[in-house]
Amino acid sequence: MTKGVAGIGKTVSVQKFILDWADGVANQNVDFMFPLSFRELNLIRTDRYSLHTLLLEFHPELRKLNDGEEYKDCQIVFIFDGLDESRLTLDFQQNMTLSDVKQIASVDTLMTSLIKGTLLPSAHIWITSRPAAASQIPAQYTHQLTEVRGFNAPQKEEYFRKRIRDESLSNTIISHIKASRSLHIMCHIPVFCWIAATVLQQMLKKRNIENIPKTLTEMFIHFLLIQTAKKDQKYQGGKNTSQEELLESQKEIVLKLAELAFKNLASGNLIFYEEDLTQCTLDISEASVHSGLCTEIFKEETLFQQKKVYCFVHLSIQEFLAALYAFHSFVTGNSAALKSLLNKEHTDDSTPPSCFSCIQPALRSKSQDHLHVLLKSAVDEALKSRNGHLDLFVRFLMGISLKRNQKLLKGLLTQTHSSSRSIKETSQYIKMLNTENLSPDRCINLFYCMFEMDDQSMHKEIQKYMTSPKKFKQQLSAAHCSALAHMLLMSEEVLDEFDLKKYNTSHEGRRRLLPAVRWFRTARLADCNFTDKSCEIVGSVLQSPNSLTELELSHNHLRDSGVQLLTKGLYSPHCKLQTLRLADCDLTDKSCEMVSSVLQSPNSLLQLDLSHNHLGDSGVQILCKGLSSPHCKLQALRLDRCKISYRSCEISACIFQSPNPLTELDLSNNELEDSGVQLLSKKLSSTHCKLKIVRLADSKFTAKSCEIVACALQSSNSLTELDLSHNDLGDSGVQLLSKGLSSSHCKLLKLRLSGCLISGKGCTFLAAALTSNPSHLKELDLSYNHPGESGLKLLSARLADTHCKLETLNTDHCTEVRLIPGVRKYACDLTLDPNTASRLLFLSEGNRKVTRVSEKQPYPDHPDRFDHWDQVLCREGLSGRCYWEAEWSGAGAYIAVAFKSIQRKMRKQAVVMGWSDKSWSLDCSTDRYSVWHKNETIAISVPSSRRVGVYLDWPAGTLSFYSVSSDTTLNHLHTFNSTFTEPLYPGFRLVDYSDSSVSLCQIT
The missing domain is CATH 3.80.10.10 (Ribonuclease Inhibitor)
Structure with a gap:
């Protein structure tokens, strides 16, 4: 399967493949190559054939093969081009399964049997499709997936320089395209490059610089004007002099084509047959005449048996004309025409969103100015689409709603309808949208919609934000984050480092910023509350052209499912990552399988950090397969605190014997013991060992x-x-x-x-x-x-x-x-800080004991005091390696640490230790333990002890809790992994019962 958006070059790649075979350049082991386009198969979809008689329809020369039995002994390639144009019912579950080339069945049954491999199982099948239609083929029948991505940045420039020989003119056009991000992005499609070159070349030659298009809508309106002018010049001798006269002379046929575009957009039809044209009162002769007059908008093709099909030159032209028809019908009040389209097929809740549905609320609206209803409804319908097939339609609709664009279309639009209030309301609506289930790239598309409506407010606000010395303290809305991502992507130079945690925004805001990382060399996304869903976004960035060489995703709940999504990007030829950090991401040995597979394929990885994950010895064994691969270029591997034992030292011979052996290995904080270290040390003496660190x-x-x-x-x-x-x-x-x-x-x-x-x-x-x-x-x-x-x-x-x-x-x-063995060697002296204690806490024993009391204590007011929750912090801020023990009594207590910046006032969750991102706690009660951070809890089912030990390794980012038995043995309860940015202050919270207490213990 080869995927790619409309006009990206799928059919050309197929034609090149066939030509190379026919010319003897490639694939000479193939005996037959049968290219069959879906637009041709649609013409015979109601007929019945055997596979052999079907092929005879297209290639009569095959009659020499008699009944087609010879196919079984031949190397055959079937190429089915344009799955997105198919009108066949490809039902892989219900269709009969064929195995004999002589069996007669419907065309769609022949197709499903070929694709499933039951009919001519030795044949190779190649299908091309737009992404939205690719899912028609079940994943189990697709053994290889490729994608045509279109022009990259240098190829865009190359296109314009080759098409426009005037160097000065081509430079001006390239600069203009680069200045408009939305135009520059669209230019990855060859057809759009052609449209842009056509428009800009003509306008700049006429020195019409003032009206040069800056938005997508303006570009397509001028393209329509240029094409109608060419037709007028050719067939009417250029008698119509004004733009209005030109459009008015072509009004009837353009609006009929626009109706055809509108009706077929919802179903994604790019190819039209006689019955489709008839529905729009376009008879065959009229369509043929018009396709001859305006071949750069609408064209006619003759297929086998001299049957004709019609199509727009590109999907974007169809989307533009569909938006034009919707707006024309709206302003002319053509409710009858629109309502006739709003049948059950288009309004049923079970069907996909339709561009027709957005008209219905506007027609029902009794507001004096209901343009906003139309635009808002269009946005809502577009957002319901999973694949974004209405996104461009909405952008064009927004652009056409501008008064100045309607003036350009005067002649087609005899009436205009615009309202600054409606535009403003629609812009505000887009800013406030809840788009949590929408991809960040599609959120940026909403930002482009605002550009089409000439709303630059977000752009100006972000420009002001970027120049502010206090920018990282300012709160950013989710909409602002989409605007910021857009602005960062517009940078002409690759940027050095993107640190997501610096931006003061919500989780949704951080998600929307993710597309911007493709324009940075280093992306720091650690500890951002990301899940596996975020990996899908990051993976898509790696699959597209990007500049990333270092990616930090540590301290996020990605899990194995997240790594699976991420590896799709790691396999991409666009991925140039050299450093990948996935420490503390809830990974298991299943992730090792996926990472190992990446290492066994072509990749650029030099440094890999999988620390603080539950990989185990089984995970290390799986990783060794990847490390042994000649494709593996890894130099540094970190497996700190990965639950591995001395057995991993036995199976790690691959580290020393691989074609490109490691130079850095971190196995810290694992139970290697003497046996493991001795095994590893023996390997260090090997001549194959290149380890430096x-x-x-x-x-x-x-x-x-x-x-x-x-x-x-x-x-x-x-x-x-x-x-x-x-x-x-x-x-x-x-x-x-x-x-x-x-x-x-x-x-x-x-x-x-x-x-x-x-x-x-x-x-x-x-x-x-x-x-x-x-x-x-x-x-x-x-x-x-x-x-x-x-x-x-x-x-x-x-x-x-x-x-x-x-x-x-x-x-x-x-x-x-x-000199005390174990973690107790890091014992530190602590005292409680009276200025932080709640007034229901009483300090004693030289401020080393705190007790919950029923009467408020006469403490003076202090900004550091907890005034609602019964909590207290110690005086000492810790930033090294420290250990302390505390003993509690009563119903229960929380043993905790917190940044000094933790909130102190009001009954907010952010004040409670363990309920925010600024604190961590162990909840102790008579029958259980549980740990808390960011208001998330993990229960620990071990017998409870009244004495608790806490070990902080601030530089390493670990915080460990232990229960201390009566013989002072330490039993590990839980370890938090994080990146600490401030000193941590030990603290305690007492439950709402009098006489509960906590004491700091002396360690000797």
């Missing part, structure tokens, strides 16, 4: 593994950066590791050992290694350890040594508590 932070391994890691460093390897942070290695582990650091084979530039239980003794081994091999290591991270004065002195001496390359030594947050 390895991150194994918090991988649950101990000093035992350091010996094998050291062996890898002592062998020939490519490692320049190694992160072993948050593993309880201790001084003994560092001692083993230092043997590798001392080796001349060790080329490490960066080593991270943050939070590894290292004391002054461990620093002695590191200092000795730096003395033995001083030529490489430039950065050493020992934060969250306890080197003591002696350790700091030894390492500072290495830092000052001119022979040692060490440039950066990080010893932040180093105290004795850092």
Whole structure:
């Protein structure tokens, strides 16, 4: 199946394919090639044939094949062009299934059997169609789908330069087209380029610059004027001098053609037969005469058996004339003609929207100025269409409603009807429309409707917004976002970075901004509350010409279904993505299947982040198939916190043996343990290994593994950066590791050992290694350890040594508590802030305990105080790695963290900790836990404990809650993943019962 909009070049591509075969250039293994257009098949749709006798109708030469049995031994290609023009009933469920080329049946039955593959199963079938009609063929019978997308930007310019030899004139036309986004977009269709060139070339030659078309409607009105002038010049010797006289002389035939266009638009008919013309009082001889007079609007074709069909040169011409007929009937009050079209077929709720339906409310309206009713109804009907087949019709209708455009059509429109009030009301209606179920591109089409009505208000408002120094603080409506997307798409230069979270708008507003990302190199769409539906929009962007090389979609609920929609774009030849981030998107190993498939096809991906997803070992195994592909160019893979174990280290040999091996691998925060790290370290010694950066932070391994890691460093390897942070290695582990650091084979530039239980003794081994091999290591991270004065002195001496390359030594947050194993090494001291406490909360024990009381406390007014909800925050804002514990009593409590910017006043949901995007909480009660963020909750079915631990890794964007058992064992409850933009303040909310309390615990 090949899809493409009308006039995009599908038939030409078919003709080129056939010509190459006939000339012996290509596909010489094919014996027969049978091109059959649907417009021809329509002519015999009521007749009955066998497959052989059907082919004889078109190719009498096949009589030599007798009964057609020879087809079974031949390579045959059937080409069915123009499915959108079909009037056959292609019922794949009810039609009889044929298997014999001699069986006689209706034409549509022959077609369905061929497509299903039961009739001549060895034959190849190629069908072309407009997108709206492609669904007539069930998906299971389509094995390959292609799309003709038309001219890209350079090809548009090439067309105008080749058609218009005058360089100065062609440059002027190209500049004018580029200045109007709606015209520039339409120029991807070759036929529209021809229309634009015809109009602009003639008007500029006559120096008619003042009236040069800037909108689609103006372009088509001038095209109609030019064609009628050509006809007048040819057949009447140019006796009609004015535009009005020209149109008046052709009024009858143009309006009959307009009626034909209007009647057939709803059903999408592009091809007309004798019966269609008769319905519009166009007899055959009249149509033939007119097609000869005005071949650039309406044309006649002779098919087999000398049968004739008629069509407009392009669908857009039909849509323009349909809008013209609707408006003409409206202003002339031709209600009888219109009402005759409003039969049950067009008004039944079960049928698709019709352009006729928009007229009915206007005819019923008794308002003095009911033009707005017509325009509003037209918009409503167009929005009901899933494929947007009435969008252009509505744009033309809006444009024709302008007084100045009606003046251009004077001669056809003997009466005019326009009202600035109606235009204003319609514009306001479009701005306020709820279009949540409409694609963002179709929302932009509504913005184009406003352009057609000469309403520039949104454009001016967005221009003002773009130049405002406080633009990101201003609230943007959904309509403004469509206007902003349009303006960004009009940029002549590719832009660097699009960060969606910067824009202060609703979810619908963010959705409408998405089409703009195609004009940026980097799109940051993280944490925008997107779901799988948003992936369909992003996928369509990747399938069209775009400039994206980096896409960030992390922290959204995309799920596997979202990745499935996204991969449609990743397969596209237009997709040039090099970096894709899908961290924390609720993905499973099913997503790995789709990503692996992309890696096995031609692609540009260099960096892939799947961190914080439930991929498991099965997911890694699936990914390895993609990593082993010669198409895979991936250099960096992040699988941080992906629920994988040591088994993934066993199956990851593909990482080292693929044609294009990885250079960066992140397996942090997984249960690799000693066995997994030892397996991985052995592979680091392989000559196939090209890894330069390895991150194994918090991988649950101990000093035992350091010996094998050291062996890898002592062998020939490519490692320049190694992160072993948050593993309880201790001084003994560092001692083993230092043997590798001392080796001349060790080329490490960066080593991270943050939070590894290292004391002054461990620093002695590191200092000795730096003395033995001083030529490489430039950065050493020992934060969250306890080197003591002696350790700091030894390492500072290495830092000052001119022979040692060490440039950066990080010893932040180093105290004795850092030698406690596990997350408790990150313990921090907290105190409650009285200025934030609700007046029904009582603070005690040096502001380390809060109790819910029944009497209001005499706290002074303060802007930071929670005045309705019983909540309190701590004084300390946290932005590093921190751990604390709290013990609660009573009916229940919420253990939480929040940004300082959380709201404090009134009984708003945004004030409650866990109910906004500025806070996260754990709801504790006697029989359950649940976690809250953005007013979304997840229940946790484990036995409840009165003591809770909280671990914040602010730089990594993780917040973890634990229940603390009586023997101080930590049991993980839940981890939030986010991108924190402010320090987080621990806080508590007490339920509405007196004597409920929470105390901060001392950790020793």
